[in-house]
Amino acid sequence: MATNRHARKSARILNEAVEIPASDQGSGSDDEEEEGSLTVEAPASDDDEDEDDEEGEAWETESFFRDALGDGSAPVVFEPHEDAFSVEEAADFRALLRRVGEQRFLDQTVRNNAVKAKKLITAFGIRPPEFMEGADDTAYYAFLQIGIARELVKRNKLPQYNTLKDVAKLLHQSKNIIVLTGAGISTSLGIPDFRSKGTGLYSRLASLGLSDPQEVFDLGVFNDDPTIFYSVAKDILPTTDKFSPTHAFIELLQHKGKLLTQYTQNIDNLETRAGIRPDKLIQCHGSFATASCVKCKRRVPGETIFPDLRAGKVARCDACIKTVAEAKKAAGKKRKRGKSGDTWRKKRYSEDSSAEEEEFEIREAGVMKPDITFFGEMLPDTFYKRLLELDRDKCDLLICIGTSLKVAPVSEIIGLLPPDVPQIYISKTPVTHVEFDIDFLGSCDDVVVELCRLVGWELKHEMIPEVLKLETVLAEGFKSRYICTRREPKESS
Numbered sequence: 001m002a003t004n005r006h007a008r009k010s011a012r013i014l015n016e017a018v019e020i021p022a023s024d025q026g027s028g029s030d031d032e033e034e035e036g037s038l039t040v041e042a043p044a045s046d047d048d049e050d051e052d053d054e055e056g057e058a059w060e061t062e063s064f065f066r067d068a069l070g071d072g073s074a075p076v077v078f079e080p081h082e083d084a085f086s087v088e089e090a091a092d093f094r095a096l097l098r099r100v101g102e103q104r105f106l107d108q109t110v111r112n113n114a115v116k117a118k119k120l121i122t123a124f125g126i127r128p129p130e131f132m133e134g135a136d137d138t139a140y141y142a143f144l145q146i147g148i149a150r151e152l153v154k155r156n157k158l159p160q161y162n163t164l165k166d167v168a169k170l171l172h173q174s175k176n177i178i179v180l181t182g183a184g185i186s187t188s189l190g191i192p193d194f195r196s197k198g199t200g201l202y203s204r205l206a207s208l209g210l211s212d213p214q215e216v217f218d219l220g221v222f223n224d225d226p227t228i229f230y231s232v233a234k235d236i237l238p239t240t241d242k243f244s245p246t247h248a249f250i251e252l253l254q255h256k257g258k259l260l261t262q263y264t265q266n267i268d269n270l271e272t273r274a275g276i277r278p279d280k281l282i283q284c285h286g287s288f289a290t291a292s293c294v295k296c297k298r299r300v301p302g303e304t305i306f307p308d309l310r311a312g313k314v315a316r317c318d319a320c321i322k323t324v325a326e327a328k329k330a331a332g333k334k335r336k337r338g339k340s341g342d343t344w345r346k347k348r349y350s351e352d353s354s355a356e357e358e359e360f361e362i363r364e365a366g367v368m369k370p371d372i373t374f375f376g377e378m379l380p381d382t383f384y385k386r387l388l389e390l391d392r393d394k395c396d397l398l399i400c401i402g403t404s405l406k407v408a409p410v411s412e413i414i415g416l417l418p419p420d421v422p423q424i425y426i427s428k429t430p431v432t433h434v435e436f437d438i439d440f441l442g443s444c445d446d447v448v449v450e451l452c453r454l455v456g457w458e459l460k461h462e463m464i465p466e467v468l469k470l471e472t473v474l475a476e477g478f479k480s481r482y483i484c485t486r487r488e489p490k491e492s493s
C-alpha cells in the first residue's frame with residue numbers, strides 16, 4: 001500500500017499539480033501546518049497522517065531523507081568521484097529552471113531522458129541516498145521535486161519596503177499587479193478550505209478509507225473508481241454565488257486598471273461572480289464552471305452535472321450514451337444482415353429493450369469530470385504561457401492572498417517573477433518557506449479594507465461593517481510583518 005502510494009507520488013512529477021514541501025528555510029518551523037517539512041517521511045509532502053507505518057520504518061526513512069536533503073541552507077559539496085554536476089553545470093540547470101518554469105524544465109531534462117533524475121538532483125544540492133542505489137530512476141523524482149520546489153521559492157526580501165506607507169505607495173504606483181489567491185479568500189463565505197485538517201471533508205474521507213485526502217483528487221483514483229470523488233463532491237461544490245470583500249478588492253484593482261492577472265487556486269469560480277474578466281483570470285486548478293467526459297472529451301457547462309454531483313451519483317456523458325446505443329444499433333443491424341433495418345428499430349423500441357440494456361449503455365459511457373485539475377493531470381497550458389510569456393516582464397507588484405503557497409504551480413510564481421518585483425503577503429498564518437517584503441497577518445477581508453483606507457480608495461461590500469477598526473501592529477522581532485486584529489467598537493449609543 002505504502003509503496004503504491006509512494007510510487008504514485010513519485011509519478012506526480014510527470015504531471016502538473018503537485019504539492020510542494022515546505023522548504024524550511026530560516027527559522028525552525030514550529031507551525032503545525034508546516035507538516036511537509038523536509039525531515040519527515042513523505043517526500044512529496046502531503047499531510048502524512050497514516051500512523052500505521054511501522055515506527056521503525058518511518059524513523060529510518062526519516063533519517064535517510066535528512067541525510068540526503070540536508071536542511072537546504074548549507075550548500076552540498078560533492079566529491080570528485082561522485083556522479084554529480086559541477087558547480088557551473090548545476091548553476092546552469094537552476095538558471096534554466098527559473099527561465100522556463102518547472103514543467104518545461106522537466107520536459108527538457110528527465111522527461112526526454114536528456115539527463116537522469118538521479119544526477120539532476122545534485123544540481124539542487126541533493127545527494128542520492130546510498131540505500132537507493134540501483135533503484136529505478138523514477139525513484140529519484142520525489143527528490144527532484146523537493147529540490148525544484150526549494151529552488152523556486154528562494155528569494156530575498158527587498159529591504160526598501162517595510163512600512164504601511166510603503167504599501168500605500170506601491171498600490172498607488174503599480175499598474176500591473178499580479179494577485180495570487182487561495183482558499184483563504186473564500187472561507188469568510190463559509191466555503192471550507194478542503195485542504196485543511198479538521199474540516200468535515202477530512203473526516204468523511206477517513207471514513208471512506210482514504211489515507212491521503214488528496215487521493216480524492218488523484219486522476220488515477222478517479223479513473224479506477226469515480227464513486228469516491230462523487231461521494232464527496234457535494235462538499236466541495238460551490239454553494240454560494242456571493243463573493244467576499246477580498247474578491248471585491250481584486251475587482252477594484254481591475255476597475256482601476258491595475259490588475260494584470262489574478263491567478264487563483266480556487267475552484268469555486270467566485271472570481272467570475274465578482275466580475276473579474278476572463279482575460280484577467282487564470283484558474284490554476286480549473287473550476288466547476290465546465291465539466292468534460294473522460295472518454296470523448298465533450299465539454300458541457302458545469303451546471304449540467306450539478307444534480308448528479310449533489311446526489312452523489314456518478315454523472316455519465318450523454319454523448320457517449322448515444323454513441324454506445326448507436327454502436328449497438330449498428331452491431332445489431334450487422335447481426336441481422338439480410339433482414340430489414342426496421343426490424344431492429346421496432347425491436348429497439350419494443351418491450352424487450354430492457355432496462356438492463358440501457359444500464360449497460362450508461363455504464364459504457366464515459367464518466368463526466370468537473371474541469372478542476374486533479375493530481376496526475378496537466379494544467380491548462382494557459383498558465384505557463386501567460387506567466388512566462390506575458391505577465392513576468394510586466395508585473396510590478398505581487399499580492400498573495402489567503403494561500404499557504406504549498407501547491408505548485410501557484411507556489412512557483414513567487415520564484416519565477418523577477419526578484420526585484422515587490423511582494424506582499426496577506427493571510428491568517430505566516431509562511432516560513434517564502435520571504436515576502438511585507439506580511440499582513442489577519443483576516444484578508446479586513447486587511448484589504450485597511451489597504452484601501454491607506455490608499456484612499458473606497459471599497460464597497462455588504463460584508464464590510466460601516467465602522468471597521470483594525471489594529472495593525474508590528475510583530476515582535478519583525479520590521480515588515482503586521483498583525484491585524486479587529487478592535488470591536490465597545491462604546492454603545
Ligand SMILES: [Zn+2]
Pocket residue numbers: 293294295296297298317318319320321365366
Ligand atoms: Zn463522452
